[in-house]
Amino acid sequence: MLEINYSGIPQENLNKNVRICEICSNEFAPSKYRPNQKICSNLACQTERQKRNILSWRARNPAYFRHIHANPHWRNKRSLRSRQWRLTHSAHIRQYREAHREYYRLYMREYMRQYRRRRRGGEVAVEGTS
Numbered sequence: 240m241l242e243i244n245y246s247g248i249p250q251e252n253l254n255k256n257v258r259i260c261e262i263c264s265n266e267f268a269p270s271k272y273r274p275n276q277k278i279c280s281n282l283a284c285q286t287e288r289q290k291r292n293i294l295s296w297r298a299r300n301p302a303y304f305r306h307i308h309a310n311p312h313w314r315n316k317r318s319l320r321s322r323q324w325r326l327t328h329s330a331h332i333r334q335y336r337e338a339h340r341e342y343y344r345l346y347m348r349e350y351m352r353q354y355r356r357r358r359r360g361g362e363v364a365v366e367g368t369s
């Protein structure tokens with residue numbers, strides 16, 4: 240009888256109980272609790288797997304956060320909260336910028352470029368008035 244294998248894992252590997260990790264390409268034995276496991280238990284591979292899961296979820300649910308971002312009440316609350324965080328963690332921010340000076344410089348250059356572009360378009364709200 241023809242055996243149907245839905246997991247996408249080659250039948251010979253399914254029988255041997257040995258897999259090739261889809262991320263690092265190393266051999267591994269799947270957990271007995273997750274017989275269809277496709278990614279090994281290396282921390283780096285698991286981190287990558289979680290990242291891919293999140294990205295694919297966001298791609299499948301593009302409108303999920305839209306109503307939140309469109310809600311002015313939520314936007315005000317968020318901007319107030321992040322302003323408070325910046326005020327109470329100014330030493331941390333200064334330290335981070337010192338440690339990542341080049342990254343911060345590039346980030347600010349891009350941020351200001353976008354800020355000026357939005358401002359020319361008349362969309363930008365002045366800090367504290369929105």
Ligand SMILES: [Zn+2]
Binds near residue numbers: 261262279
């Ligand atoms: Zn792996």
